Amino acid sequence: MITTIQFKTLDDLFQFYNNRLFEGKLPECIVNMSRKGGSYGFFAADRWKGDSMQKKIIHEISINPDFMDRPDKEWHSTLVHEMCHLWQHDFGNPSRNCYHNKQLASKMIQVGLMPTDTGEPGGKQTGQQMSHYVIEGGLFDKVFNALGADELENLRLKYRPLPASFRMLPVPVPPPGKSADTEKAEDKEGDWEKSGKRKRYTCGCGNHVWGKSGLWIRCEECNMLFLED
Incomplete structure (x- = not known):
């Protein structure tokens, strides 16, 4: 039931802005x-297909829930930004993947968002890594x-992400019979200094870093600790 409510709101938002900003011309899309680390959202063309009866190819727009705790207008504008990518894919002439061209x-x-590579007025309007701000008026x-x-209440997500400071973070657990202090002491005199071997760490969004065993490092993209593999 919760999943149904949450995703129905996303679908309602897509239909609402499709009707109000794109004259209802955008094709159906899975929202x-x-x-995706560091990204507010993205458009992915031709990512889904219907069953054997329909054989329909469907686009996807994905919104990063970690940034849905922003004011409604701000994250709604992210959805509209990605809807512009969908429009260009089906009705325009997109450039190479992810590039924001003049069209x-x-x-x-036209729909009320100013493209800018800095996220602020005065930035470049075209480029590979782009943001936008809402045009006043x-x-x-x-x-x-x-x-x-x-109307706004009906279009508001019923479940919002917790701020990063409230989320449960994974804590590395030392092997049985060893304390965290013991682990660090052994590492200091073990592989790192004597053999130069490095350990690989992985965070929640799949990024990797390498260093000596026992490090405590937090990823700035997903706000999760890097765990030693």
């Missing part, structure tokens, strides 16, 4: 949530601000 910039401005701004209290 998903995934934690995409023009469409974003632009179409998106007007559509969002016109929402009544009841």
Whole structure:
């Protein structure tokens, strides 16, 4: 039931902005949530297909739930940003993967988002790594601000992510019979100094770092501790 409620809200948001900003012309799309490190969201073309009866190819838009604790207008604008990518894929001429060209910039401005490589006014409007800000008085701004209290409540996620400071973090557990202090003492005189061997650590979003055993390192992207493999 919780899953149904959560994803219905995402679908309702897609349909709402499709009707208000894109004249209802965007094709159906699976709106998903995934934690892609450091990204607010992304568009992925042709990622799903229907069953043997439909044989329909469907696009995906994914929003990073770690950034859904921002004000509604801000993370809604991320969804609209990715909807512009969908528009360009089906009705325009996209450049190489993820590149924001002039056509995409023009469409974003048309719907009320200013593309910028810095996230602030004055940044470049085209490029590989791009953000945006909401244009005051632009179409998106007007559509969002016109929402009544009841309408906004219906389009608001019923379950929001906890701030990173409240999440449970994994804690490395020393092998039986050894304390954390013992582990560190042995490591200091063991592999690292004598043989130069390094240990690999992995965080929650799959990034890796290497160093001596017993390190405590936190990933800035997923806010999880790197665990020694």
